[in-house]
Amino acid sequence: MTRFLFSLLALTSCFLTAQNLKSPSEFLGYELGTEFTRHHEVVDYYQYLAEQAPDMVKLTTYGQTNERRPLLLAYVSSATNMANLENIRQEHLKDTEGSGNSSAAIVWLSYNVHGNESVSTEASMQTIYELLTSKRSYLDNTVVIMDPCINPDGRDRYSNWYNQYKNTPHQLDPNSKEHNEGWWSGRSNHYMFDLNRDWAWLTQVESQQRIKVYNEWLPHVHVDFHEQGVNEPYYFAPAAEPYHEVITDFQRDFQVTLGKNHAKYFDAEGWFYFTKEIFDLFYPSYGDTYPTYNGAIGMTYEQGGSGHAGLGVITGIGDTLTLKDRIAHHHTTGLSTIEVSHQNAERLNQEFKKFYQNKNFKYKSYVLNGDSDKIEALKQLLSKHKIKYGSPTVSSVKGYNYQTGGSGSMAISQNSLVVSTNQSKGTLVKVLFEPNAKLSDSLTYDITAWSLPYAYGLNGIASTSLVTSQAQNPAVNSGALDANSYAYISNWNSMKDAKFLAALLKAGIRVRKADHPFSVEGKSFARGSLIITKGDNQNNADFFSQLTKISREFSQELTASSTGYVDSGKDFGSAYVQMISKPKIAVLSGEPTSTLRFGEIWHFFEQQLEYPITVIDSEYADQVDLKDYDILILPSGGYGNHFNEAQLTKLKDWVSAGGKLIAMGGAIDGIDGEKGFGIKKKEAAKDSTKNKPKPHKNAQREQIKNAITGAIFKARVDNSHPLAYGYGTEYFTLKLGSAGYDYLKYGNAAYLEGESPKQVSGFAGSEALKKVANSLIFGVENRGEGAVVYMVDNPLFRGFWENGKLFFANALFMVD
Numbered sequence: 001m002t003r004f005l006f007s008l009l010a011l012t013s014c015f016l017t018a019q020n021l022k023s024p025s026e027f028l029g030y031e032l033g034t035e036f037t038r039h040h041e042v043v044d045y046y047q048y049l050a051e052q053a054p055d056m057v058k059l060t061t062y063g064q065t066n067e068r069r070p071l072l073l074a075y076v077s078s079a080t081n082m083a084n085l086e087n088i089r090q091e092h093l094k095d096t097e098g099s100g101n102s103s104a105a106i107v108w109l110s111y112n113v114h115g116n117e118s119v120s121t122e123a124s125m126q127t128i129y130e131l132l133t134s135k136r137s138y139l140d141n142t143v144v145i146m147d148p149c150i151n152p153d154g155r156d157r158y159s160n161w162y163n164q165y166k167n168t169p170h171q172l173d174p175n176s177k178e179h180n181e182g183w184w185s186g187r188s189n190h191y192m193f194d195l196n197r198d199w200a201w202l203t204q205v206e207s208q209q210r211i212k213v214y215n216e217w218l219p220h221v222h223v224d225f226h227e228q229g230v231n232e233p234y235y236f237a238p239a240a241e242p243y244h245e246v247i248t249d250f251q252r253d254f255q256v257t258l259g260k261n262h263a264k265y266f267d268a269e270g271w272f273y274f275t276k277e278i279f280d281l282f283y284p285s286y287g288d289t290y291p292t293y294n295g296a297i298g299m300t301y302e303q304g305g306s307g308h309a310g311l312g313v314i315t316g317i318g319d320t321l322t323l324k325d326r327i328a329h330h331h332t333t334g335l336s337t338i339e340v341s342h343q344n345a346e347r348l349n350q351e352f353k354k355f356y357q358n359k360n361f362k363y364k365s366y367v368l369n370g371d372s373d374k375i376e377a378l379k380q381l382l383s384k385h386k387i388k389y390g391s392p393t394v395s396s397v398k399g400y401n402y403q404t405g406g407s408g409s410m411a412i413s414q415n416s417l418v419v420s421t422n423q424s425k426g427t428l429v430k431v432l433f434e435p436n437a438k439l440s441d442s443l444t445y446d447i448t449a450w451s452l453p454y455a456y457g458l459n460g461i462a463s464t465s466l467v468t469s470q471a472q473n474p475a476v477n478s479g480a481l482d483a484n485s486y487a488y489i490s491n492w493n494s495m496k497d498a499k500f501l502a503a504l505l506k507a508g509i510r511v512r513k514a515d516h517p518f519s520v521e522g523k524s525f526a527r528g529s530l531i532i533t534k535g536d537n538q539n540n541a542d543f544f545s546q547l548t549k550i551s552r553e554f555s556q557e558l559t560a561s562s563t564g565y566v567d568s569g570k571d572f573g574s575a576y577v578q579m580i581s582k583p584k585i586a587v588l589s590g591e592p593t594s595t596l597r598f599g600e601i602w603h604f605f606e607q608q609l610e611y612p613i614t615v616i617d618s619e620y621a622d623q624v625d626l627k628d629y630d631i632l633i634l635p636s637g638g639y640g641n642h643f644n645e646a647q648l649t650k651l652k653d654w655v656s657a658g659g660k661l662i663a664m665g666g667a668i669d670g671i672d673g674e675k676g677f678g679i680k681k682k683e684a685a686k687d688s689t690k691n692k693p694k695p696h697k698n699a700q701r702e703q704i705k706n707a708i709t710g711a712i713f714k715a716r717v718d719n720s721h722p723l724a725y726g727y728g729t730e731y732f733t734l735k736l737g738s739a740g741y742d743y744l745k746y747g748n749a750a751y752l753e754g755e756s757p758k759q760v761s762g763f764a765g766s767e768a769l770k771k772v773a774n775s776l777i778f779g780v781e782n783r784g785e786g787a788v789v790y791m792v793d794n795p796l797f798r799g800f801w802e803n804g805k806l807f808f809a810n811a812l813f814m815v816d
């Protein structure tokens, strides 16, 4: 009796709570869809729900953005499940090891990864409200995890901008300012990174903090809510080809099940939608693919709208698209996803378990060799993905050799690392490490190559048999330095070494670089090695304590030398052992630079190298005296004829007087030509089939012959050139386009060689390959006292091509 009364009471109070919950419109004080809700107001609403319905909503803060906005997750389920939440999580995770016994479906909904695709967060509020009220029945066997806003900095940038520029009442005419955001839209995060390209590389704080929790849950279903152009109808699953070959039949089939349920709702309302086009499942760093490679049904949903749509806009066919329409659509697919998951909870659990049991991959182990800093950088990434690794217990391995592209063997060293597919994250290991991912269709949305051994500059073997391994021993730190040495020497071959140098320069420590290989006191050093002498720093009383502190902070290995007299090479007092200057660096921003390309540089300096820059906007660049700067960086972009003759003359004079200009990608087109610098773009190769008529239906396929959609090429390296210090004689470059430039007369530090360069991984069209034959990748043109550094390929692309970053650091510190 008592028990009956108690549960009746509990039921009633629960029921009352839900009945009394304020809808988003009631809580915010305006009808949802008539204003853009600022992020702090969204936070308020979620907090309100968690306070009012604590038995069904748990709100956590999983992190903070660069601009200090909170990153939230709301866990929503029935009171019974919520009381048992940690148990449900643990039981579910055991399924990845085959031992769990879970029954709940786990659905993770991610909103607003692109900040100006701003309907998503609005829709999330309506979705959680209905889950807690009219759709509560879905929650008896389903845990819903909602991230109301993956990118709060970008979203607030958009909503604040919109509030500032909108007409009152809002203007439907697409030409009005409120529909045209300008150079820096709200799409990206603070550092202008596209967070929907960062799930695998984790270069951004938002991704790093999110992936930690994501891996604690590994949901059955993940939806990433987006928006596309104003004139596009709605897009939902099933996705387009290519699908990565690891995607299971069930993962494909369930996309269809979901899509059909969404279609039912859309058909009833007469709404337009499409499926199976454009949005493919291949590149692993998206909000649909990364979850898919971790066992989920990972999907992208795209509403028409984004930053152009505002509160309402006239579309191409003359209809009006409103924010309310956009909310209704995203809210419908969100709830429909939960409904289908709730109906199929048992199946989702069975199939999730099966996904994790699959270890039937061609390559069982990937074995990596190379510089310890690079191995360390890779280990850090693997740990973030909960991928296990170890030290091989064999003395050599055979298999596919990444360097030669054929079969070969490799001796195991002390640093060697083995990563096997025989682990719960085996599918992800295959996707990230395999030398050449199988492409079922060349028409894809993104880059087609990313293999980690190439990205991290490591030698690798992919082995078809399992290589035994043991836990890695932590690196032993060498002993204390002798305060009375003549000099201290550091290797120069990794991004970590560049960070160390930046820290020394910032501390006012004077550092020299060796332009020749040398050996001293029985030890050999390569070009670019850093030489820090007592003599150079004798006026700095704190020199030795600073040096010790910084080298400890970076765990930097230093070799002390009691003499400047070398056994071979140049003595430390030689003219070939020059002081490295502490450069003052300016970076151009604004039109015509690309926000993504500028952002990569901005992030590189502030969050990776930790070295200050001055950002100069193109709007007032003409008024800036370049003499105040040692280096000017031109990020890639659509330059065309951006620089007029007078501006080019000014740039050339500044370089001749000792300035260093770093021109990246599209910026090269802005400074080449008769009035510019010496670099020459290759003539477009003649398409031998050009004059034959081609059927219209093949137009897209024809165009792709001219494209390189992010493919990896093996380049030659002249490592006697300062731009290539620290590298071997080969470099695997990620080529993102087909622009080709002739070799420079001198100073070709990295280049493609031969009439028919072949990509080692990824897609490159037949015509595009002709254009990049015998072409420059990285080079330096000396001019007067200064230099121009050309970077045709982008070593900072999305911040993940770890092995390219030293080229950029060389451009800053090694090139005179």
Ligand SMILES: [Zn+2]
Pocket (backbone or CB within 6 Å): 114, 117, 196, 225, 226, 227
């Ligand atoms: Zn998007």
